[in-house]
Amino acid sequence: MEDFIQGVWYGGYFQKQFSNPYSDWTLENIVKPTGANWIDIHFFCYVDNYRATEVLCGTNNTTTKSDIRHAVNIAHELGLRVFMEAGLVFLNDPNHWSGDIGRGFGEELWEAWFDGYETYITEYAVLANELNVDMFSIGQELNGTQHRDENWREIAAAVREEYDGPIVYSPDATGGENWLEITWWDAVDSIGIHPYDIRLSDHANPTVEEMVEYLTPVVDRLETLSQEFDRPVIITELAYSSIDGMSAGSWVYYGTNTNYEVDLQEHADIYEALIKAFSGRASWKGLFLGDYFPTNNNLITPPNNIFFSTYGKPAENVLRSFYGAEPQPVWIAPESPDAREMDIHVIYDDYFRNDWGYWPPDNNFDLMDICQTDTVIAGNAISVVLDRYQDLRISPPETADVSEYQWITFDLYTESNKVWDQTQGNYHPVNLLMVLFGGYYQATPFSAEITATPYLDEPLMAGHWHHVLIPINDFGPMLSLSVNDISIRNISPNTVKIYLDDIQLLKEKPTE
Structure with a gap:
């Protein structure tokens, strides 16, 4: 696994999350011991709604460039290579998400949207180049835009004008294997995927072996896609809630009749199955496991919570074993006092x-x-x-x-x-x-x-x-x-x- 990306997804929504001393502590004491050699510095920018054409970063208490600089520099000091990625969230549109951008667009709005997106993404490509970031994302989970082949090729070319390193794009699996529909993978250096909405089983309480078997056709199709475009596959974000039933996909967490019962064993089994299903494939070159945050909402003890973090849970030891690190001690509930x-x-x-x-x-x-x-x-x-x-x-x-x-x-x-x-x-x-x-x-x-x-x-x-x-x-x-x-x-x-x-x-x- 000498050239394999052993990554951790590290997210920040707000100003100073990346640039306070407790973020530095988290990188050194929580992230580094997982065996990670890469980190995804993942921040968020705003758009007003799914038809808006201006992307707003560093405002409304969101992550600033100063915050990003601090986190990248600390990561490099710790010997971690850095992948820089941004997600889009909506300020005033609670009924849509980034995957809905493009719905009902006419040609004029399409051109305005891509013009605004290019302005935003090239600005951060300049920052990534300045900071010697090791890989840069030109976008993620913009499923409704991905059929615009020519526009995305122009985005990739514009980013390359400002950034000298490898670039990647990452669709998710909402509604299916969206990465199979993209025709412009040759414009980037790697095929990024967020596969957490993929089903791992068609029945409850599957074994690891059953989930591996169920996933095999998905991985086969990715292998074919990789060969077609001569591009490696990187899982740029992988995170599951630790509730019972997540083998049906992350959408279960948001289900109307979901029973939010903690199931740490199924949580660990899901990660083990995914790693086994992808292992040995020539196309698979990296993994960024989430969700890790700079000592905020998702860095929580004890581990038997329902959040998407793997920290302190049996699933983290699945990752540590795969990355060649020492296992995390198992948390034991203290005896209640009288x-x-x-x-x-x-x-x-x-x-x-x-x-x-x-x-x-x-x-x-x-x-x-x-x-x-x-x-x-x-x-x-x-x-x-x-x-x-x-x-x-x-x-x-x-x-x-x-x-x-x-x-x-x-x-x-x-x-x-x-x-x-x-x-x-x-x-x-x-x-x-x-x-x-x-x-x-x-x-x-x-x-x-x-x-x-x-x-x-x-x-x-x-x-x-x-x-x-x-x-x-x-x-x-x-x-x-x-x-x-x-x-x-x-x-x-x-x-x-x-x-x-x-x-x-x-x-x-x-x-x-």
């Missing part, structure tokens, strides 16, 4: 205690009631409305050192356990994270997923009080001098209303 034997520090019971304070979402106090009595176990409880990526921050007094404690515990109530995802047009599970913040950045590298892990006393149910118990160690090592805030963040695709009560920190009982 609170009666612990030194207890009360943050909230009916009221905030011990000089703890709080900041509501967007500092809007209308979104929060700290002593409501409508939904309670007894006395008062907190209610708060959280939009997507909003958080409630609870602030300790200066005299409190959170790192001295071993556990955080509280009671949680949600009005629903699913919310409507406008982008996907279906329901999505409620996802809440707990994050420790120190100053501007996270104080620790990891977040804790509250709503789909063993931290809950039972699977999340709507209209039901749950007890939550989180070991402080699960947030990872302290990377800042102090914890300024304990945050509860909504990363669901829509607004949720939650209730909290009896928030406490637990410490080992002092020896007498």
